[in-house]
Amino acid sequence: MELQQLTEQYNAQHSEKSMLEKLQFLAAEHPGKVVFTTSFGYEDQVITDIIFKNDLDIKVITLDTGRLFPETYKVYRSTLEKYRKPIHVYFPPTKEVEEMVTAKGPFSFYESLENRKECCFIRKVIPLKRALAGNEIWITGLRASQSNNRSDMTDFEWDEGNAIIKFNPLMNWSLEETIEYVKANHVPYNVLHDKGFVSIGCQPCTRAIQPGEDFRAGRWWWEQGSGKECGLHSLKK
Structure with missing residues (x-):
C-alpha cells in the first residue's frame, strides 16, 4: 500500500x-524510516522524553538556523546530558545563506514578507527537506490550539510537499497539559518559557507575549495577516 x-488507515x-x-507501532512498522524534529520547546521535549525513555527506533533531529537563542x-x-542519546543536527546550506546575507544584510527579514519567507526557506525548509529525505514518517510537536492554521489537524496527515506521513501526537493536548508533563517528569525545558516565550524560534524573530495575546503573537510580531508560519508545516495534504 x-x-x-496509509494515512487514512492509521x-x-x-x-x-x-x-x-x-x-x-510506527517504529516497528517503518523501521529506520521514522524521524522526529525538535526545536526544544515544551511540546518537543515531551515527545523527546517518551522516545528516549522507551528507547524507540526513532531518529531525533533538530534544525540549527544559526540564529537561535543561547537558552535554546x-x-x-541539557537534553543530551539527561538521556545520553544523539540528536542529529541539520544546518542550512552555506552558499545560500552567504549569498542572501551578502545581498540583503543580516536583518532582511524585517523589510518585507517576501524577504522573511526567503530567510525561513533557506534556514529551515531546505535543511528540513534534507533531513526528511528517504523517510516515511515525520513526527511533530504541533498542537491544534497553537494557531488557527492548525485547528483542522488530524493525528496522521499526508504532507504532499515532502511526500511523507506526518504524525502529530500532541494534537489534542493543551499547553497546560504539556507543561504539567514536563514538570512532573523532570524534563529539561527552555527557561525562556518562564519569561513569557511560548513559541520559540530564531532570536531576531521571537519575543515574549503579553497576557491575552494569541499564542503565535510572539513570532514575526511585526507582520500582520501572514499566517505566522515559516513554511515547515504549510503543506499538509
Missing part, C-alpha cells in the same frame, strides 16, 4: 491508542 493511503485504526503505543542551545545540551 502506498504511503499516502487515523481509523489507531485513534484509541496511547501516544506511546502509536510511536511504538542550553536546553539542547
Whole structure:
C-alpha cells in the first residue's frame, strides 16, 4: 500500500491508542524510516522524553538556523546530558545563506514578507527537506490550539510537499497539559518559557507575549495577516 493511503488507515485504526503505543507501532512498522524534529520547546521535549525513555527506533533531529537563542542551545545540551542519546543536527546550506546575507544584510527579514519567507526557506525548509529525505514518517510537536492554521489537524496527515506521513501526537493536548508533563517528569525545558516565550524560534524573530495575546503573537510580531508560519508545516495534504 502506498504511503499516502496509509494515512487514512492509521487515523481509523489507531485513534484509541496511547501516544506511546502509536510511536511504538510506527517504529516497528517503518523501521529506520521514522524521524522526529525538535526545536526544544515544551511540546518537543515531551515527545523527546517518551522516545528516549522507551528507547524507540526513532531518529531525533533538530534544525540549527544559526540564529537561535543561547537558552535554546542550553536546553539542547541539557537534553543530551539527561538521556545520553544523539540528536542529529541539520544546518542550512552555506552558499545560500552567504549569498542572501551578502545581498540583503543580516536583518532582511524585517523589510518585507517576501524577504522573511526567503530567510525561513533557506534556514529551515531546505535543511528540513534534507533531513526528511528517504523517510516515511515525520513526527511533530504541533498542537491544534497553537494557531488557527492548525485547528483542522488530524493525528496522521499526508504532507504532499515532502511526500511523507506526518504524525502529530500532541494534537489534542493543551499547553497546560504539556507543561504539567514536563514538570512532573523532570524534563529539561527552555527557561525562556518562564519569561513569557511560548513559541520559540530564531532570536531576531521571537519575543515574549503579553497576557491575552494569541499564542503565535510572539513570532514575526511585526507582520500582520501572514499566517505566522515559516513554511515547515504549510503543506499538509
